[in-house]
Amino acid sequence: MIMCVMLIITIMTTTRTLLLLLIVCFLISPSLATNVTYDGRAIIINGERRVLISGSIHYPRSTPDMWPGLIQKAKEGGLDAIETYIFWNAHEPTKRELEYMKIVLAPLSGFPVWLHQIPGVEMRTDNEIFKAEMQNFTTLIVNMVKNERLFAAQGGPIILAQIENEYGNIMDKYGSAGKRYIQWCANLAETLNIGVPWIMCQQADAPPPMINTCNGFYCDKFTPNRPTSPKMWTENWTGWFQDWGQSKPHRPVEDIAYAVANFFASGGTFQNYYMYHGGTNFGRTSGGPYIVTSYDYDAPLDEYGNIRQPKWGHLEQLHNAIKAMEKVLVYGVANTTNLGAGLTVTKYIANGISDGCFLINANQSTDTNLTYNGKIYFVPSKSISVLPNCEKEVYNTAKVNAPITLIVTKPTESIFNWQWRPEILTTIHEKGSFSNNSLLEQILTTGDTSDFLWYMTRIDLNKFHQYWSKKMKLHVNTKGHIIHAFVNKHFIGSQYAVNGAYEFVFEQTTKMRKGHNYIALLSSTNGLANYGAYFDLQRAGIDGGPVNLIGYGNATINLTSNTWTYKIGLNGEDEKLFLPSQQHNIKWFAGHLPINRPLIWYKTIFEVPEGNDALVLDLQGMGKGYAWVNGHSIGRYWPSFIADDEGCGPCDYRHEYDSNRCRTDCGKPSQRWYHVPRYFTTKGPNTLILFEEFGGDISKISLQKVSSVATTF
Numbered sequence: 001m002i003m004c005v006m007l008i009i010t011i012m013t014t015t016r017t018l019l020l021l022l023i024v025c026f027l028i029s030p031s032l033a034t035n036v037t038y039d040g041r042a043i044i045i046n047g048e049r050r051v052l053i054s055g056s057i058h059y060p061r062s063t064p065d066m067w068p069g070l071i072q073k074a075k076e077g078g079l080d081a082i083e084t085y086i087f088w089n090a091h092e093p094t095k096r097e098l099e100y101m102k103i104v105l106a107p108l109s110g111f112p113v114w115l116h117q118i119p120g121v122e123m124r125t126d127n128e129i130f131k132a133e134m135q136n137f138t139t140l141i142v143n144m145v146k147n148e149r150l151f152a153a154q155g156g157p158i159i160l161a162q163i164e165n166e167y168g169n170i171m172d173k174y175g176s177a178g179k180r181y182i183q184w185c186a187n188l189a190e191t192l193n194i195g196v197p198w199i200m201c202q203q204a205d206a207p208p209p210m211i212n213t214c215n216g217f218y219c220d221k222f223t224p225n226r227p228t229s230p231k232m233w234t235e236n237w238t239g240w241f242q243d244w245g246q247s248k249p250h251r252p253v254e255d256i257a258y259a260v261a262n263f264f265a266s267g268g269t270f271q272n273y274y275m276y277h278g279g280t281n282f283g284r285t286s287g288g289p290y291i292v293t294s295y296d297y298d299a300p301l302d303e304y305g306n307i308r309q310p311k312w313g314h315l316e317q318l319h320n321a322i323k324a325m326e327k328v329l330v331y332g333v334a335n336t337t338n339l340g341a342g343l344t345v346t347k348y349i350a351n352g353i354s355d356g357c358f359l360i361n362a363n364q365s366t367d368t369n370l371t372y373n374g375k376i377y378f379v380p381s382k383s384i385s386v387l388p389n390c391e392k393e394v395y396n397t398a399k400v401n402a403p404i405t406l407i408v409t410k411p412t413e414s415i416f417n418w419q420w421r422p423e424i425l426t427t428i429h430e431k432g433s434f435s436n437n438s439l440l441e442q443i444l445t446t447g448d449t450s451d452f453l454w455y456m457t458r459i460d461l462n463k464f465h466q467y468w469s470k471k472m473k474l475h476v477n478t479k480g481h482i483i484h485a486f487v488n489k490h491f492i493g494s495q496y497a498v499n500g501a502y503e504f505v506f507e508q509t510t511k512m513r514k515g516h517n518y519i520a521l522l523s524s525t526n527g528l529a530n531y532g533a534y535f536d537l538q539r540a541g542i543d544g545g546p547v548n549l550i551g552y553g554n555a556t557i558n559l560t561s562n563t564w565t566y567k568i569g570l571n572g573e574d575e576k577l578f579l580p581s582q583q584h585n586i587k588w589f590a591g592h593l594p595i596n597r598p599l600i601w602y603k604t605i606f607e608v609p610e611g612n613d614a615l616v617l618d619l620q621g622m623g624k625g626y627a628w629v630n631g632h633s634i635g636r637y638w639p640s641f642i643a644d645d646e647g648c649g650p651c652d653y654r655h656e657y658d659s660n661r662c663r664t665d666c667g668k669p670s671q672r673w674y675h676v677p678r679y680f681t682t683k684g685p686n687t688l689i690l691f692e693e694f695g696g697d698i699s700k701i702s703l704q705k706v707s708s709v710a711t712t713f
């Protein structure tokens, strides 16, 4: 039994955090030291070149009870290795309070904003403060891994480590400091002396001995930057993530299989599926802004850990076909014959090892009957046939014969009897906790301890009597993502960012009175930027405004430099309304359930059905908000955000794939079902608490079971 796990240590940014990436490889028998090196062809394990097939499973995106099943299904799917990031925010939520190999499920735990708040810090560049923090964290993790003897050289399962992530895609924006930084990362990695190779993905100038690797939908054309580095594909995107307001991404399996087969046909020897299991962005961990709570990714294992067919099965067959010719792929030489019209034959030849062949039809429109060595092979357009002994076709990327299953949700017997209470609004400035004469940036102000920040001010209209009119217009310029406005304690309207632009202007006519008027603006964020150059500098909230009040004759009262009073978070968050342990302190109302009213908390006690089927909440009918099961946050919900029409046209796998093709569920909620991990539930009564931000119909909520059903065509 050989399985391999590789620890890729990446400092990276998928959750607006820097994180380390860990690839664990099952190839290794425990306790014996394993020698992992590489040359221009492949990763070498104990002196033997290997083909390695790996898949990303990020442990915080599932619950511990799911891990053994996920790993088992990954093994059965033909993987040799699992890749995972180490999430800096999960392990060091507060500076120097490390939590290792323990998932932080606490609601409202954030990324390490403390990092971002250190004066003078500039992330991911040649900045001494940042580098010191990165060195400290990386060293701590590496030392822990060493203490557990997890590196292959110590007899552990970790065969590779990665530092930084896709920095090459953004490095130019950082100028020469970026170049110095990446050199520094390489030096840091070297000094950690982990005894297994280091890789850097999407980093064309990765300094030796770093191996630079490829991420993308296709990597057959990729060449490492040195002839002594093997061709590795660290992120072959199996699908894509999804934003609120978007339809569901779907990458046809014929296209992934083609991309993977083409990668091995063109000299690749290591490839990793991103994601093999995507899972769920629990709590407030989804990034973006606006990435949905499900991180399903259309991966071979679905959000709940179920096998997704035919994707899983079709790729499993491909892995078996590739493994059947492993030796010749890593020791042989390739002889490629171009037959014209997009047809090529690649034959791997080596002394004493049987040949291996790929018949490649890159033509996107024409199927072909290809005659090879006197035999005829039917190779459909844009497909690759794999012939491990150059005679028998054991696999073709476009001939899918894995079973097809449908994932279905079924109602359960669980009954919800709802109670409710309003959020106690902080709509007058006396309730604030600090003041400032400017409109502050939200993320720095809250430290991301909450999605919410109140901005409150008071205006005496007697001083502006010549402008006063019964109805005035409130004008708020915000950097997003959502605003709820109150004047004199009355709700006057909400607005959220749409169409990928997070800045917007809120404008609403409102009744004003002579004398004092109170303006209170509740701003909320919805996932923080996690990618791109300077992502950490992206701003949110009313940040500088301006905020104006427009009165008689269009005269403008500029409130931007008024005294603004602030309160971070909701009162319900302060009171921890979502925790079962706090319930004895909290009064909930029964009856007169508010429907479609903003800023309401709801609570119910329910039982879960027995069995192993995954459980989901069907939140269709609700607006936008947050849900907790027994105090565990299952994430943000926003079923009222309907997916646009983009990308749901006909899906032909023969087209070059990009994330805007082959989408499904246009015109439906971006996410209707929300995973309730059984790990969060108990046999007895369970507490479900929702905070509804915009207003919704709570009576429509139901608990459902997810199962996969085989279908035949």
Ligand SMILES: *[C@@H]1O[C@H](CO)[C@@H](O)[C@H](O)[C@H]1NC(C)=O
Binding pocket: 035, 036, 037, 044, 046, 047, 048
């Ligand atoms: C590890 O393997 C490489 C070649 O693959 C070899 O050069 C080196 O001596 C080996 N190291 C050990 C400690 O066995």
Ligand SMILES: *[C@@H]1O[C@H](CO)[C@@H](O)[C@H](O)[C@H]1NC(C)=O
Binding pocket: 096, 135, 136, 139, 140
């Ligand atoms: C990390 O920083 C702390 C002080 O903040 C220090 O005590 C610790 O030794 C450092 N660890 C490493 C590995 O540098």
Ligand SMILES: *[C@@H]1O[C@H](CO)[C@@H](O)[C@H](O)[C@H]1NC(C)=O
Binding pocket: 335, 336, 337
């Ligand atoms: C490569 O294949 C072609 C066509 O089959 C053949 O003519 C040629 O001799 C082969 N070259 C090598 C180096 O084997």
Ligand SMILES: *[C@@H]1O[C@H](CO)[C@@H](O)[C@H](O)[C@H]1NC(C)=O
Binding pocket: 340, 341, 342, 363, 364, 365, 366
């Ligand atoms: C695809 O095949 C057709 C028919 O043989 C040919 O006319 C066309 O040029 C081919 N396309 C490519 C891109 O090779």
Ligand SMILES: *[C@@H]1O[C@H](CO)[C@@H](O)[C@H](O)[C@H]1NC(C)=O
Binding pocket: 367, 368, 369, 378
């Ligand atoms: C390939 O050969 C089969 C069997 O002879 C035939 O039915 C089919 O039409 C041929 N396809 C093409 C594209 O030539």
Ligand SMILES: *[C@@H]1O[C@H](CO)[C@@H](O)[C@H](O)[C@H]1NC(C)=O
Binding pocket: 435, 436, 437, 438, 440
């Ligand atoms: C207002 O906020 C700014 C920016 O955070 C800060 O520099 C300033 O000291 C604050 N002023 C007061 C009076 O707190």
Ligand SMILES: *[C@@H]1O[C@H](CO)[C@@H](O)[C@H](O)[C@H]1NC(C)=O
Binding pocket: 546, 547, 548, 556, 558, 559, 560, 561
């Ligand atoms: C309002 O005040 C702010 C800061 O005091 C200023 O930047 C802005 O230009 C003013 N005018 C308008 C119309 O917003």
Ligand SMILES: *[C@@H]1O[C@H](CO)[C@@H](O)[C@H](O)[C@H]1NC(C)=O
Binding pocket: 553, 554
């Ligand atoms: C005030 O502004 C609105 C919209 O910009 C305009 O339609 C209206 O005529 C203006 N009124 C006065 C009195 O200037």
Ligand SMILES: CC(=O)N[C@H]1CO[C@H](CO)[C@@H](O)[C@@H]1O
Binding pocket: 214, 215, 216, 217, 218, 219, 657, 658, 659
């Ligand atoms: C490295 C690589 O292949 N990157 C590609 C990833 O996919 C996107 C979208 O198709 C391409 O634009 C990149 O070039």
